[in-house]
Amino acid sequence: MTNSPDGTKEMVQAEKKSGSSGLFNKYLKNRGIFKNREVLRHSFRPNNLPHRTPQIDSIAAILAPSIRNETPSNILIYGKTGTGKTACVKYVGAELENACLEMGKRCNVIHLNCELIDTQYRVLAQIANEIENLDSKPSDKPRTSIPMTGWPTDQVYAELRNLLESLGGVNVIVLDEIDKLVKKSGDEILYNLTRFNGELKNAKISMIGISNDLRFTNFLDPRVLSSLSEEELVFPPYNAPQLCDILQERADVAFEEGVLDLGCIPLCAALAAQEHGDARRALDLLRISGELAERENAPKVSEVHVKSAQQKIETDSLIVCVSSLPTQSKAVLYAMLILSDLNRPVFTTGEVAQVYRDVAQALDVDVLTHRRITDLISELTMLGVINSRVVSRGRYGRTKEMWFGTGTSGIRETLSKDERFEEERLHQIDIGRFRTLFR
Numbered sequence: 288m289t290n291s292p293d294g295t296k297e298m299v300q301a302e303k304k305s306g307s308s309g310l311f312n313k314y315l316k317n318r319g320i321f322k323n324r325e326v327l328r329h330s331f332r333p334n335n336l337p338h339r340t341p342q343i344d345s346i347a348a349i350l351a352p353s354i355r356n357e358t359p360s361n362i363l364i365y366g367k368t369g370t371g372k373t374a375c376v377k378y379v380g381a382e383l384e385n386a387c388l389e390m391g392k393r394c395n396v397i398h399l400n401c402e403l404i405d406t407q408y409r410v411l412a413q414i415a416n417e418i419e420n421l422d423s424k425p426s427d428k429p430r431t432s433i434p435m436t437g438w439p440t441d442q443v444y445a446e447l448r449n450l451l452e453s454l455g456g457v458n459v460i461v462l463d464e465i466d467k468l469v470k471k472s473g474d475e476i477l478y479n480l481t482r483f484n485g486e487l488k489n490a491k492i493s494m495i496g497i498s499n500d501l502r503f504t505n506f507l508d509p510r511v512l513s514s515l516s517e518e519e520l521v522f523p524p525y526n527a528p529q530l531c532d533i534l535q536e537r538a539d540v541a542f543e544e545g546v547l548d549l550g551c552i553p554l555c556a557a558l559a560a561q562e563h564g565d566a567r568r569a570l571d572l573l574r575i576s577g578e579l580a581e582r583e584n585a586p587k588v589s590e591v592h593v594k595s596a597q598q599k600i601e602t603d604s605l606i607v608c609v610s611s612l613p614t615q616s617k618a619v620l621y622a623m624l625i626l627s628d629l630n631r632p633v634f635t636t637g638e639v640a641q642v643y644r645d646v647a648q649a650l651d652v653d654v655l656t657h658r659r660i661t662d663l664i665s666e667l668t669m670l671g672v673i674n675s676r677v678v679s680r681g682r683y684g685r686t687k688e689m690w691f692g693t694g695t696s697g698i699r700e701t702l703s704k705d706e707r708f709e710e711e712r713l714h715q716i717d718i719g720r721f722r723t724l725f726r
């Protein structure tokens with residue numbers, strides 16, 4: 288068999304050999320969109336972080352005493368989501384560890400995600416765990432001298448102290464999303480960690496707290512706040528041109544040459560900058576645009592793909608939001624769906640409340656007061672599930688009008704997955720009555 292330019296014959300041959308039905312042939316035949324899509328994922332750690340040189344330099348300057356085996360100041364880092372806080376701290380941390388290694392000094396940077404590790408016990412056990420396994424290879428069985436639950440806190444502190452002392456050197460503990468830890472477990476752990484250096488002879492610790500919620504400092508004891516924020520850094524949001532530079536660097540590695548239409552990167556950057564300058568959102572937009580183009584076998588990624596990606600992200604986050612709503616909010620939302628099915632693109636609080644009563648009865652939940660329904664409607668507006676505006680009705684006073692921003696199919700499907708919203712119950716609602724009422 289001669290080789291065909293597009294490789295079809297080879298594929299047919301491979302198919303015969305392997306017995307596959309050729310389901311994936313169309314994906315093999317086309318020139319790919321991506322050269323390396325991993326570069327656009329959240330887990331990728333870039334070596335170059337455009338527009339963050341001042342922040343990187345500041346963190347490096349504060350941590351620099353570590354290379355002389357001295358204790359660096361604690362740092363508190365703030366900034367909205369996707370402004371590169373984690374990426375910069377990880378980058379500087381890796382550089383610091385390498386620099387210390389070259390100089391024969393011991394310095395460990397231990398990064399904890401406090402969304403997952405959110406109690407005093409777990410923070411301490413995880414620090415110990417990471418320290419114990421610093422030099423191990425991926426194939427080694429992990430060593431754990433502190434179990435993840437069960438010991439008295441004093442014993443955990445004592446064991447961690449022994450471990451730190453036996454290894455010596457500087458340990459920089461990064462508490463990423465520190466606000467989650469404080470909200471869940473208070474500031475005792477921070478108090479204890481800031482005092483830990485006083486008990487150590489051989490080893491030193493310093494802390495970096497990262498947060499996108501400035502208000503969490505209100506929950507801190509003033510002594511904890513002053514020692515934790517010896518140094519403070521703020522990461523400003525990126526603007527559209529900055530996001531363009533960030534995306535361009537990644538796109539050069541991620542996409543095949545020439546597949547990305549010129550307008551794609553500026554559009555992703557502009558959409559993400561409109562939100563709040565979030566690089567994560569910009570990268571998601573670019574990756575999903577590429578994936579949509581790939582799925583429809585398009586030869587290029589165009590601005591139409593970017594717009595569809597934006598819509599997909601919005602729908603996906605709407606679905607996550609709706610599925611986590613409490614039953615009463617879902618009941619209010621279901622009442623709105625009924626109204627929109629009755630060809631009412633815009634409805635008022637009074638109308639929603641009327642339909643809601645029947646929905647609540649059908650679902651067998653308490654019927655809330657008009658006041659509570661109004662509160663739930665405000666919450667749904669705040670979450671972006673619906674849009675609303677207050678209008679004046681002359682001598683009838685003011686009322687709220689609301690409408691669905693995008694299609695309702697995602698909301699409908701999500702509600703139908705809630706077992707309370709089973710068809711049998713919902714059939715009890717007399718839609719005909721509302722049809723007459725709201726004619």
Ligand SMILES: Nc1ncnc2c1ncn2[C@@H]1O[C@H](COP(=O)(O)OP(=O)(O)OP(=O)(O)O)[C@@H](O)[C@H]1O
Binds near residue numbers: 369372374499
């Ligand atoms: N200057 C930059 N250059 C390249 N990529 C960046 C830059 N800033 C952020 N990113 C990328 O954007 C994504 C989000 O960044 P990062 O996780 O550091 O944000 P964050 O400020 O810590 O957000 P959050 O508060 O939500 O955790 C990551 O994939 C990161 O690699």
